[in-house]
Amino acid sequence: MADGPEAPGAVPLGRPSLGDAELAAVAEVFRSGWVAGAGPACRAFEEEFAAACGAGHAVAVANCTAALHLALLAYGVGPGDEVIVADYTFPATGHAVLFTGATPVFADVRADTATVDPAAVAALVGPRTVGVIAVDTAGLPADYAELGELTERHGVFLVEDAACAAGATYQGRPAGSLAPVAAFSFHGRKGITCGEGGALVTDDAAIADKARKLAAFGLESAWTRAGRTELPVPVFDEPGYNYKLSDLAAAIMRVQLARLPELLARRREVAAGYAALLADVDGAALPREPADRTGSWQSYAVTLAPGVDRARVATLLREQDIGCNFGTYASHLQPVYGPREACPVSAGLFHRQLAVPMHAEMSDTDVERVAEALRKAVENSR
CATH class of the missing domain: 3.40.640.10 (Type I PLP-dependent aspartate aminotransferase-like (Major domain))
Structure with missing residues (x-):
């Protein structure tokens, strides 16, 4: 989607x-x-x-x-x-x-x-x-x-x-x-x-x-x-x-x-490709899996450093027809719930995470294209 x-x-x-x-x-x-x-x-x-x-x-x-x-x-x-x-x-x-x-x-x-x-x-x-x-x-x-x-x-x-x-x-x-x-x-x-x-x-x-x-x-x-x-x-x-x-x-x-194993395997390959291609990008922390668990890689969200303009990174990617979005919500900040106690870590992720393409239909060329575009966008958004 x-x-x-x-x-x-x-x-x-x-x-x-x-x-x-x-x-x-x-x-x-x-x-x-x-x-x-x-x-x-x-x-x-x-x-x-x-x-x-x-x-x-x-x-x-x-x-x-x-x-x-x-x-x-x-x-x-x-x-x-x-x-x-x-x-x-x-x-x-x-x-x-x-x-x-x-x-x-x-x-x-x-x-x-x-x-x-x-x-x-x-x-x-x-x-x-x-x-x-x-x-x-x-x-x-x-x-x-x-x-x-x-x-x-x-x-x-x-x-x-x-x-x-x-x-x-x-x-x-x-x-x-x-x-x-x-x-x-x-x-x-x-x-x-x-x-x-x-x-x-x-x-x-x-x-x-x-x-x-x-x-x-x-x-x-x-x-x-x-x-x-x-x-x-x-x-x-x-x-x-x-x-x-x-x-x-x-x-x-x-x-x-019945297809879950094959679809999940491809998502894991995409995640591994991103990890290899983006490991040395300064200003973007990559998602990680603790040793005791494996994720489904429903999304791939990088956490941008405070000095990186997330809105500009998103614009640069979207101008190249590469989809992206914020990660998810810091729920306590949503008006529907009224005033709530602060959750500073969640709020920080809400303002700094950026999700990039992740799905089983991605080719290796797609992964390389997204990684290179993200690298350049982060460099140009400080």
Whole structure:
């Protein structure tokens, strides 16, 4: 997915890897007659995705925000509660807390990984704290050993916002298995995609059942009722949502999931190419993976030195039809949340990070072109 209409020869910030296999899967759903949500393609994808995440259950939903909202509802979060949220993230993470009537409390992040700092989380735990949402920033898992011990000690829940992290690992375990509940995104900029979509993943059958019910208006899905000979008349005993993923999207996701190893391998090659070509650039710090984890490389964001004009770097790249954007948001600075305590590391990253093209469709020539253009842009933007 590019920033706008893609010019010939352009290198977009992102581009989905979709082809004939995905089209064939959609055609099969057309022929089946069931294109709505939570049908047979969804059920098959849920089983496959749960297995890929090393978890017992997956619930396919419309987007990651829905998955986060359902997770919080399953934990009973409501007005008067506080949920600690990693600050450096797309604000949908904090929005999901607002949806429940609870208050998001933003925790600062590590400067080297941009993932939530466990020490910052520990300092924010208070009498109203009911849980923590960690974020796998740009697909790099957070410090789940420390976060798991902290949340267990305080008796609060831990949710993994793995929106960008399909295929990532932490201490040998796959994203999706790093907290009791995880939420994924299948948006067009993610490593595997059906345009929009998401999933809640958990080992807890009760949480999965609650999420599945709430995702379908608070009812058993129409597909599970369709094969009965009697006439079931569902009863609404609690308000639910229309968060289902269509079977058309699920069919695409089944193909994308099977292709995840190849797509992730290419992203890692692109990241390695950038690392080799940009290692000696003065004024741009490159992303890194700690030894105990691997990222999905959903994005490749360089951190520009304070003396480098990020806006000018972006302009110079875009003038050459090379896509770029800021990294993500320092959520505590967004007006929707009102005044919040400062998160200085997150704020610094928000103002200094620049994401450059990263996707599995990039050629080696694209990588070389972007690296050379970025090198010159940084040199000319001091």
